[in-house]
Amino acid sequence: MEVGFLGLGIMGKAMATNLLRHGFRVTVWNRTLAKCQELAALGATVGETPASVVSKCRYTIAMLSDPSAALSVVFDKDGVLEQIGSGKGYVDMSTVDAATSTKISEAVKQKGGAFLEAPVSGSKKPAEDGQLVILAAGDKSFFLGEIGNGAKMKLVVNMVMGSMMNSLSEGLCLADKSGLSPQTLLDVLYSLTIKKDLGAIANPMFKLKGPTMLQGSYSPAFPLKHQQKDMRLALALGDENAVAMPVSAAANEAFKKARSLGLGDQDFSAVYEVVKGAGGSGSGQP
């Protein structure tokens, strides 16, 4: 089966590569065309526009940065809507808000196509390993109910994740300032010697990101600008539903500060530099 793939960023490239590895014929498109070359070398065909990809493929998947990118690829000239129709499906796996997802769903359905919103939880490595958790909603996949629920669930998950990342950063700083070793804090959360989660709050994210944060290494798996976008969208969802979220609001401020310091394209764990700079530890500057 020919599958279309729009958006070959950190996640899209890994996901499209996995489709090729598993025997699918894949036609790819990316706004910056050069990023298609690596996939072409693995056997993908390169489409000239989102519309040309959709015209060729029964199913087209999108993995784009944010709501404005997701809308542009569908509604702009040469976009998905020009070719979607009966017998074709469009699956948007980007993290967006429910309103964006609903707008795309309605437009696709009006043209006779099928739509699935399917944001993912996981990051670069799970994407490479085919281990992403897919939060699907829409035609034929009513795991979360009506369109919009997949987007909302994803935002709730990432809101929790963004707050946890700030909390870990503060914990590392507090350990440092209190005369404790931050590395020992990580060891308490996950014992490297016995390879076991020791604390009730141990989790894969702390295990993965903690060591690289202590090295000041922020090679992007999940870019900080996208984490801040998700906090922003989650806070808007909170506004809509009158849910007070002071912890998330504070975490969002730290991510915004990190963006203002030019850390938007670094991994989201780079928020640690902001927390350090706010007086959490000696080293301070990004």
Ligand SMILES: NC(=O)C1=CN([C@@H]2O[C@H](COP(=O)(O)OP(=O)(O)OC[C@H]3O[C@@H](n4cnc5c(N)ncnc54)[C@H](OP(=O)(O)O)[C@@H]3O)[C@@H](O)[C@H]2O)C=CC1
């Ligand atoms: N990285 C992660 O750990 C995870 C990310 N996500 C979500 O997945 C999505 C993609 O993330 P990721 O791959 O990390 O992001 P990247 O920034 O690496 O990639 C973003 C992609 O969107 C494209 N794009 C951006 N703006 C536009 C536009 N206006 N028109 C067309 N294409 C556009 C980029 O094209 P170009 O190359 O031309 O810039 C690129 O292909 C985001 O919604 C993110 O929140 C979800 C789970 C995990």
Ligand SMILES: O=CC(=O)O
């Ligand atoms: O959206 C990001 C993730 O790690 O999941």
